[in-house]
Amino acid sequence: MQFNVLGSIELRSGDEPVALGGLHQRATLAYLLLNANRAVATSRLVEALWGEMPPATARKMLQNAVSGLRQRIAESGGGDQEVEVLTRAPGYLLRVPETQVDLLCFQALRERGRTSLAEGDWVGAAGALREGLSLWRGPAFADLAETGREWPELVALERARLTAFEDLVDAELALGRHQEILHELEAACGAEPARERLCGQLMVALYRSGRQTEALEVFRRARSALLTEYGLDPGPELQELERAILQHDEVLARVEPPPEDTPVHAVTAPELETVSERTWVSMLLVRAESVGRTDDDPEAVAERARELGAVLEAEVRIFGGTLHTSLGPMWQAVFGLCRTHEDDAERAIRAACSIRRRLDEIVGSGRSPAARVRIAVATGEALVTGRATEGAEVTGEVIDACLHQLAELRPGEIRACATSRLASRGAVTYAPDGHVVGVRPEHESATFSGPFVGRGAETAMLDRLLEEVVRTRRPQTMTLFGEPGVGKSRLVRELRTRLDDQVRVVSGRTPRFGWNAPVTPLAGVLKDCCGIVAADDAPTGLRKLTRAVHGLVADARTAEWMVSTLRPLVELCESTRSPVEVDQVAAAWVRFVEESARRRPLFVVLEDLQTADGALLDVVEDLDRRLGPVPVLVLATARPELLRRRPAWGGGAPTTTVRTLGPLSDDEVHELVGLLDLRLGEEPTAQNRVPDLLPGVGKTRACLSQIAPGSVATRSSRGSTCRCCGPGRSPS
Incomplete structure (x- = not known):
């Protein structure tokens, strides 16, 4: 039996999930797991579940929750694995092997990593800490956090996770992996701009990557955050690091992970080989x-x-x-x-x-x-x-x-x-x-336009969600993850064609490159709703927006506010450089979508969220709660790297669905080749042409499963290169 709590709470017996009871049973299990193999007083459990003013029947409800847990563990074979809930004065104790709780595994790996770090074993430290952090699927006990529970133990867990990440960064920097860790480090520092240790590590990584001006900008942001939140100046370690960058101190290029009370640039690491x-x-x-x-x-x-x-x-x-x-x-x-x-x-x-x-x-x-x-x-x-x-x-x-x-x-x-x-x-x-x-x-950009094969499960799931949205008039969101080229955009295109007579389908896409405003996907949806096309100039687009808004909203003042707030989205084009703040337009955009959905159900598609701005991700992640009781189905597509930025994406909310799109199966690939040969009037023997179907047909399977003897596919730590697809192309 396996208990997973670094994310939403999961109880598994072998490969099968074990259904848990109601909220009280889940909360009881959660608190016992936080104190696994230690007795927890009944009074502490009651306070954790109901706060300072529990109901009169709290102890009886706790007993029922414990009884239910015992029954589910016994039915799932937990007794054979030495897992049981015991009555131990002054309360209860959950006995469970350390290897069967991801939280305990993380704590053990974190301690092993810290020990290796102290001994100067950078490789061992990085391996243990990376393995421990990989166990996290989102905020610990994410589904309980949604209910408003704010246990001190959960706060301590998040701090332990962040400290483990900082220790990992120290080990990676000592190994010269500043480029590899930079993306994760920037994301973490963006979420914690006042955490000085993180800021110092990011400054070092940026400096060693030849981006010294950005390293100094990190210091300025940290100083601003500290002054704004706490009225404090950065500590002497961070100030000394800024001076070292300004002076191009040679020791910065040879950074060793320091103890927590040592300046981040003060110790010399072993020489690294070329x-x-x-x-x-x-x-x-x-x-x-x-x-x-x-x-x-x-x-x-x-x-x-x-x-x-x-x-x-x-x-x-x-x-x-x-x-x-x-x-x-x-x-x-x-x-x-x-x-x-x-x-x-x-x-x-x-x-x-x-x-x-x-x-x-x-x-x-x-x-x-x-x-x-x-x-x-x-x-x-x-x-x-x-x-x-x-x-x-x-x-x-x-x-x-x-x-x-x-x-x-x-x-x-x-x-x-x-x-x-x-x-x-x-x-x-x-x-x-x-x-x-x-x-x-x-x-x-050109996309594959051949026969559409497979994807029956995903299509059926979206049909079911759409039916529920229309029936209940409640918004739902679904995120479709997939590697590049696996066919996300092709599936969206097929859905758009098939569903257009049932609902209104509108879409927006995040640019692949960092040159555009963060609200580009919202602008795409708005333009679709208003009938604004690429050939329209700004005045024409504004007239269409004004006409659409006044057709949806009767109140003149509200309509004028919406038009003035949404105007930057209409004027947005591919060469736009000046950023548009998400928060300034999100409220008006949500109101526009609500009013449009009241006239006709909406299917909103937001593509390529892995490169989206953090503020936009906040809006999309909370969209099902921002929208009122209207029939809107939101489909977001993204590459798996979004989960590195947002590990808890889509977790715990009852109105969100997450699915990963895999490559086509061998049978589907052969079916596709046969359909193409029939279209071309040829015999179905041209398997060596499958790589030319890119993009959008599940190219990982379509390409690698068809490599002929003697052809070459290579993969390096920097990325992937498939010579079967043509020089410089990648099979994901």
């Missing part, structure tokens, strides 16, 4: 033609070069790349250096187009002299050599290919190699010679 790894990257080379003239002052030339470099760095970072090196008027950026994405080539080309557009805007505004650029993109295998104290070194023929292309270009031109063109097909349009003509908007 690591070399082959990986697919997309290289972007930019050459500026007019940074300086022969008669210019060198300082003026240097200042213009710095301004141009700042523009390049900002644009490259937006699309997930790294501005790697610069030499005079030439800059080199790499996509896939820290982590390989399946769309690195597309990212590099979009960055190139965005750089050219930004420089044209600067020239047009008169803020800077003209800086015509030539940009080349090449994709291929490179050798990445990383050192703990130096930047990564990238070598390989991909650099030579990029330089060769650059030499053939005229100012203002962008060219991509054949491999990059293949990897970005459907997203970028090219001239016959490889010059980039333009990029498609994200929402217009």
Whole structure:
């Protein structure tokens, strides 16, 4: 028998869940598990369940709850595994082996990790702490927290979880894994901006990643949070760390995890060895033609070069790349250096187009002299050599290919190699010679349009939820997780087509890249509801919004408030740079959705939430409670990395459903191939064409299950590369 409480409470016998009784029985089990193998006084249990003013029958209700627990444990075979609830003065004791409670396993792994940390065993510490933290599926006892219970033990558990994460970060930093831990660290620090140890660790990781300005910004945010919440200045350790960053102290590149009372930068870690790894990257080379003239002052030339470099760095970072090196008027950026994405080539080309557009805007505004650029993109295998104290070194023929292309270009031109063109097909349009003509908007990217196969279980589940929403007029939410390319968008597209005559289907998508406002998905839904299309200019969109709002809301003042608040969503476009605050528009957006659903049931689709802003995630996660009694079904799609940011996503709420979309089965893949062959008038023998079905048909299964003998699929710690799909593509 297994007790899982690091998340919602689960009791399992083998692979089968054991149903628990009502709230009192679950709360009794929870409190006994918090004190497993220790006697708990009856008075403490009564206070935990009912507070300071329990009902007169509280002890009798507690006895019934304990009796029910004993019966369920006995029926599930728990007695054979030495699990039982005993009557022990002054109350009750739950006897259970440590290995059968995830909470006890976490505590044991945390202590093992802390011991290894104290002994300088960084690998052992990182392994134990990572294993312990992986047991968490969300806030401990999440379903009880929803009922308003605020036990001190639960607060202590969350603190222990955060401390374990900080210990893990110390071990990872000592191993030189600052890049690998950075995403988790940024998310944790964003949730706890006043926690000085976390802020110090994030500052060190950012500095060692070559992002010293962002490291200093973390210090400024921490100081602001401490002053606002507690009226305090940062402690001397954090202030000393800021000074070390400003002075480029060499010891920062060799950080060892310190004891909790030692400055985070004060101890030297063992020297780390150089690591070399082959990986697919997309290289972007930019050459500026007019940074300086022969008669210019060198300082003026240097200042213009710095301004141009700042523009390049900002644009490259937006699309997930790294501005790697610069030499005079030439800059080199790499996509896939820290982590390989399946769309690195597309990212590099979009960055190139965005750089050219930004420089044209600067020239047009008169803020800077003209800086015509030539940009080349090449994709291929490179050798990445990383050192703990130096930047990564990238070598390989991909650099030579990029330089060769650059030499053939005229100012203002962008060219991509054949491999990059293949990897970005459907997203970028090219001239016959490889010059980039333009990029498609994200929402217009090409998708697979062949036969729709499988997904019967997911379709039936959504049909059932939709029927319940319409019948009860109560909102429901469902989150569909899946690896990239597994077919989430294709399923959504099929549902949209099939359900459009039953309900009104509206959708919004989070941009893959960090260049847009965080409210873009809300804007997509609003535009769908108002009939605003991409070709509409801002005045036309505003007229459609005004007409839609006044058609839904009778009160003139409320309607004017909604129009003025929702206006930024209508004016939002793909090139928008200025952020729009989620909180400012969420209330008006929810009201608009409610009023629309009163006229006709709504099916709201929000895609790709894994890259969504934290404030938007707060809105979506609480959407079923924000909405009134109206028939709205919200379907959110996301990659599994959302669960690293929000481990408790969708857990515990009765109106939320979570499902993971897996790849197509072997039978479904063969069925799909047969249908395609029939469509083409060929014999159903073309299994080697299955990889060409990407994206959206369950490519993990479709690709890897069809690799012919002699073909190659490689996976590295930086990401995945599948040569079966074409160079630079990834099988998830």
